Amino acid sequence: MxxxxxxxxxxxxxxxxxxxxxxxxxxxxxxxxxxxxxxxxxxxxxxxxxxxxxxxxxxxxxxxxxxxxxxxxxxxxxxxxxxxxxxxxxxxxxxxxxxxxxxxxxxxNGLAGGDYQQIANAYLKESSTDNSNPRQPIRPVYPKASPNDAPYSLSEAALRKVIYIPPGFTYGRVQPVILLPGTGAVAGQNFGPNIGKLLMNGEIGDPVYVNIPRENLADIQLAAEYAAYAVNYISGISQGKNVSTISWSAGSLDGQWALKYWPSNRQHLSNAIRISPDHHGSELEPLLCIPGTDIPGCTPAIVQQAYNSTFIRTLRNNDGDSAYVPTTNIYTIFDEIVQPQSDPNASAFLKDARGVGVTNVELQSVCGAVAPGGSFNNNHEGVLYNALAYSLAIDALTHSGPGSLARVDTSAECAKFAADGLSLADVLATHALIPLAIGAILVYEPKNGQEAPIRAYAQKDIPA
Structure with missing residues (x-):
């Protein structure tokens, strides 16, 4: 073609x-x-x-x-x-x-300089899963921050050590922004060459990387524990100020499950900003995993992301398909991982039964499919460097409620190939996320194609 x-x-x-x-x-x-x-x-x-x-x-x-x-x-x-x-x-x-x-x-100039140094830091430092975070929160967040929270199956030490806090973190002077990675990635490599870099160079959000072990390929219910703990912990060491999250792909499922079953998160989270989320799973999951088999793609997290899997249906039940905090969802019809991603049936779409404020944005409905901000390069990972997506994220971080298209110069942002401040090196590093994820999937063990059982605290939400 x-x-x-x-x-x-x-x-x-x-x-x-x-x-x-x-x-x-x-x-x-x-x-x-x-x-x-x-x-x-x-x-x-x-x-x-x-x-x-x-x-x-x-x-x-x-x-x-x-x-x-x-x-x-x-x-x-x-x-x-x-x-x-x-x-x-x-x-x-x-x-x-x-x-x-x-x-x-x-x-x-020899593949050297600030861009490549920053990308190296994203892989070598910001992706660390073994960090020392000795600061104690101003209030206890473990074993429970609220009596209504689900129980953790992991120790507090395990939950805390995966959080990478950059040396320049201001502990509340600048709004903390927790970065949650997608399937097959850790947060440093996921966000370091794109949103993380842009936040580090500004004064709007203070990035924190949650590097979920095993590249976020294990049981999503386990990944949600890391997400839930991070929100309460980072708020607790940041003078009790609210935090926001930015997630990519299945990191959004981690965050949504955490908000549903750790309700203490809701009072400490100002915004959830979600890039290429799959709140309803993906119809393309059978390409990676045939249920009941142990072919290379059948990791626990991928099995759970099948469209209408037991996990997805449990999450959606009892208004779990509605936002719990102001939420901005940004997605693309060219998503090669998650489908459907076109309105009105996009997997990313969230309802607003609680009236907290939701913005659902399909890039092509704003930019068209020819302008740089809506064309083919804006695929599953490409949304991470998309200029309109980043502008909506910044808008959400600087206003109450979700990001608003009415406050963004959509014509200017749609005309850009990538967000201001990113280089070609950053774009290429972002697109490298998919082959890296495939490699992580191939080596993951064990695979068996069976869904992990729904935890006891969520069994009430399993649909008949």
Whole structure:
């Protein structure tokens, strides 16, 4: 499909050009006509929308490759400056150039510098599952912060040591933001090259990484214990101030289960911001796991994420499919892991039976499927660096209630390939989450394709 190939080429052109540099003739820059009025909400309309822009997309991808092929072999300061200028001219019409120019500068300078140092920290430090956190909360949070909380099956030491608190953490001066990873990831590698980096460089949120052991592939009910404890503990060592959470993928299930069965979390959580969540599971789960088998994908967490699994149905029952705190859900129809993810039946969608405030945002309903903020690169992991998603997260962190599209410049954010402050290196590191998750899934043991039994405290919610 030529239009799909052209769209993917934009996201990958820098990597492919650097890998196979060949002389290329420079061509005039072709303006990309972005259809801001294309509100595409189902995949059946996608190809028709892309075909209208395929010629411009192909020309832009060819132009970008030509620029890199011409400049990379020399890599002189003048050439690097020229590269940035060339991408600036592309950015004027597409919003893509800033991030490519930033990433190209890093790559041309020997794969070194701040971006790669930060990514290394995300893997080596921020992903630690064995941390020393001696500070005691101002109130006891274990064995229970509230009589109504479910019991923990893990020790407090086990729950606390997976929390990585960066050296610059302000203990309440800046709002703490707890980062919960998706299936097959730990929080450092999950968020370090995207949202974590952006928060660290600002004064809006103070990131904390909850590195759930075994890459969050074990029983989600166990993962929820880490999420529940982290909310109460971080609030307790931050002068009792409320915290917020940002989660990716199944990290959102961890957080929702924790809010349902550890109600003490609700009074200490200002916002739940969820990227590519699967509150209703995924119809694609059989591709990774055939129930009753022990094929490579049948880890406990993946079995539980089958659409309408016992776990998912238990979570949704008795208004568990509604928010418990102000919640912002951001998702994409191009999600290659979670489906359906198109409105009105998106797996990410949450109701608001409690009236706490919920914002459900399908990217393509706002940006269309041609603008950079809504195109193919915005897949399951791509939403982590999406500019509109980050703007909604910041809006939620700086206002009461969930993020609001009315307070965000949607046209400006949809025109960006990624959130301001991220480089091409960050984007590529974010997309690496999927192959890394596949590797973690392959080596996970034991696998048996059977759902973990619902814990005693939740059995009342198992649907008939």
């Amino acid at each position: 030529p239009s799909i190939a052209a769209s993917l080429a934009i996201g990958l052109l820098a990597g492919s050009a650097l890998a196979t540099p060949t002389p290329a003739k420079r061509e005039a820059v072709t303006s990309l006509a972005v259809r801001q009025d294309a509100k595409i909400t189902d995949t059946n309309l996608l190809e028709a929308a892309l075909s209208s822009a395929s010629a411009d997309l192909a020309s832009l991808a060819s132009r970008g490759e030509a620029i890199l092929n011409d400049v990379v072999p020399t890599a002189t300061p003048t050439a690097i400056s020229q590269l940035a200028d060339e991408f600036k001219s592309i950015n004027d019409t597409t919003g893509l150039g800033d991030i490519l120019a930033s990433g190209a500068k890093v790559l041309l």
